[in-house]
Amino acid sequence: MVTLFQLFWSFFKIGTFTIGGGYAMIPLMEKEIVDRHRWLDKEEFLDILSVSQAMPGIFAANMATYVGKRLRGWQGAVVSVIGNVLVPIILILLLAIFFQTFRENRLVESIFMGIRPVVVALIAAPVFSMAKTAKVSKTNFWIPLLAAALIWVLGISPIIVIFLAALGGFIYGRCRKGAEQ
Amino acid sequence: MIFWQLFYTFCKIGIFNFGGGYAMIALIQNEVVFHHGWMTAQEFTDMVAVSQLTPGPVGINVATYAGYTAVVNAGFAPWLGVVGAFVASFAVVLLPFLVLLAVSEYLHRQKANPMIISILSFLRLAIVGVIAAAALQLVTPESFGTLSQNPFQVVCSCVLFLCAFLVSYRYKTSPILLIVVSGLLGFLLYF
Numbered sequence A: 001m002v003t004l005f006q007l008f009w010s011f012f013k014i015g016t017f018t019i020g021g022g023y024a025m026i027p028l029m030e031k032e033i034v035d036r037h038r039w040l041d042k043e044e045f046l047d048i049l050s051v052s053q054a055m056p057g058i059f060a061a062n063m064a065t066y067v068g069k070r071l072r073g074w075q076g077a078v079v080s081v082i083g084n085v086l087v088p089i090i091l092i093l094l095l096a097i098f099f100q101t102f103r104e105n106r107l108v109e110s111i112f113m114g115i116r117p118v119v120v121a122l123i124a125a126p127v128f129s130m131a132k133t134a135k136v137s138k139t140n141f142w143i144p145l146l147a148a149a150l151i152w153v154l155g156i157s158p159i160i161v162i163f164l165a166a167l168g169g170f171i172y173g174r175c176r177k178g179a180e181q
Numbered sequence B: 001m002i003f004w005q006l007f008y009t010f011c012k013i014g015i016f017n018f019g020g021g022y023a024m025i026a027l028i029q030n031e032v033v034f035h036h037g038w039m040t041a042q043e044f045t046d047m048v049a050v051s052q053l054t055p056g057p058v059g060i061n062v063a064t065y066a067g068y069t070a071v072v073n074a075g076f077a078p079w080l081g082v083v084g085a086f087v088a089s090f091a092v093v094l095l096p097f098l099v100l101l102a103v104s105e106y107l108h109r110q111k112a113n114p115m116i117i118s119i120l121s122f123l124r125l126a127i128v129g130v131i132a133a134a135a136l137q138l139v140t141p142e143s144f145g146t147l148s149q150n151p152f153q154v155v156c157s158c159v160l161f162l163c164a165f166l167v168s169y170r171y172k173t174s175p176i177l178l179i180v181v182s183g184l185l186g187f188l189l190y191f
Helices: A004-016 A022-036 A042-054 A059-102 A106-133 A142-152 A158-180 B002-015 B020-035 B041-053 B058-073 B078-109 B114-137 B151-171 B175-190
Strands: none
Touching (some): A004 A022, A106 B041, B002 B020, B002 B078, B058 B078
16 A cells, blocks of 8 residues: 555655756656556556546646556545645745846846847747647648737737637547548 | 736636646736736746746746745835735635635536637637737837847847747747746856
8 A cells, every 4th residue: 555655755756856847747757656556557657647647737737646546546646646746836935036036137138138049949949849749731820820819909808819729629529520421 | 906806816817727837927028017007018928937947836936036036026025925925826826726625626627618628719719819918918129129229139039039939839948948048148148
């Protein structure tokens, strides 16, 4: 039987030692949960992974929730999520306090003048790799274009755009189902 | 009441985030910078850079940082900023957490459901556009410099942007490396 502390400790290590976001955690999670402790087999792990990706929210927190729930119910889910985010939250908070204090500093400002355009590039680059994953084609390329235009040109909230896309998917699914019958 | 607004806003961001860390950056930017005006676009860009450098999920990092900065920028004491940080990061995981607890076993059996597949494929397509818009919205004088005031900075910024874009797209170079190198270049070019 997995103890709550073991779960907490595993997700604590996973959260503390991965830099670069949720997806960078997958190899470490697999090593810890599948290979080292054998709490889940590889197939179960991949199933949990695909559901966590499809669900809204933060991928890493979803993984922690689902793995924790599977092994120790809701208490397991709570300790896994807390373990996963505890150190990151404290570290980023310290940095936020630091930067709030030193924002006017000339040295800090010069460093950020170099970083800012690179951050924009870091957000722009995954657009093209995600377009491949999303299977953008000649027939559906207007969907991402329309989404971008609604937000960028008309200033509509991305939350509304996401809601409309889900609705569009639902209507499309209904129509296809109707056509099949 | 800023804490309630933070809680509500980050609950919304959490439950509407399909598509990972960059999609979440796009949602947070829209709410925090444009809708509520809790921070400037420049502060937001700086925050994203810092969030990439520390461990943990980027979404959690950005929520924590934004919660702190929003409260402090509104004129409250730093310890209340710490409360704001915890409120934002708690809110951003809350609803997805509850939903997963309630329906994960059910969803498990629904993976091949054509309706779910149809909705997810539409969501994935729209998110490509959502992230593209977030990048476009950050191409501002605050990030790239103003042509009339500092043309040198604008030229350097455009070169840095293109290099970082190509390297990141072609070679999947780690964001940390790119941020550290560009920070060093910023120091050499502008200090």
